[in-house]
Amino acid sequence: MSGMPQRPYAPVLERLKEAGLRPTRQRLALARILFTNGDRHVTAEQLHDEALKAEIPVSLATIYNTLHQFTHAGLLREVVVEPGRSYFDTNTSDHHHFFHEQVGQLEDIPGDQVRLAELPAPPSGTAIRRVDVIVRIRPS
């Protein structure tokens, strides 16, 4: 047992380099957790727990640093749906979200499934940076 890691580091290493981020032990490990498991929406706390379970002792401060660096590098996108807690989205393409309030869980809505037929012009002197559509759902 235990030869090479289940998942290769090469692709995420490449992503970090492209983003101009030094591929440190912690960043590599976190990038692998985040980017080799399909689209994800994680909180800092969740990622921290996962890292520790995967035997990667990372401090919470580094989790926050890394999440923000990845976000600023365009590898992640921050989504705010609840006061007091941020979610980080590995899907950086144009899309929107269901938010399951009881569970605190985000789910993608493909970008083409929400059409904003009409959108007002931004107040003069301002430009639109991003449009977020949050569809809040609950068990029925």
Added chain:
Amino acid sequence: MSGMPQRPYAPVLERLKEAGLRPTRQRLALARILFTNGDRHVTAEQLHDEALKAEIPVSLATIYNTLHQFTHAGLLREVVVEPGRSYFDTNTSDHHHFFHEQVGQLEDIPGDQVRLAELPAPPSGTAIRRVDVIVRIRPS
């Protein structure tokens, strides 16, 4: 100087009674600040400051209590746009928002100025509780 207050208490008193909330000194004062100045988007901290400036010493705990009671009574609506801070909206009609990120300020978009032409069905077993559209803007 100082006869009757600039703004009458009667109308807000009426609103409180209708909502089944006992019209206490603090609730009356806060309701007057909130509801007799047009549509507003305030944080707890902002409302607290305003109250103190208006010579109405209210504790921060009461500010939070009141904001939540008003929200649950349908007099206010909570809007989440930033991690770590909630805004309370005196406009409870169906509408959406510009959010000026640099300033931390919300601005109404009339409900009919955003049309969601297409909206996906909610995941089975769930129902839509509310749809929030946040248009994030910045100075250009």
Added chain:
DNA sequence: CAGCAGTTTAGAATTGATCTAGACTGATTC
């Protein structure tokens, strides 16, 4: 392999919000 900018980290600090338990008060009853 020396040097150093960039990175990580433990722990303290900050922030917005909530909780607690006791004091207060608006409404109701006599």
Added chain:
DNA sequence: GAATCAGTCTAGATCAATTCTAAACTGCTG
């Protein structure tokens, strides 16, 4: 109007998420 009491208010403690700090560490480059 005084007594009563559920509902309300408040100071202060507490909490959860996040950020900050300053010192140790580590990936590069020369």
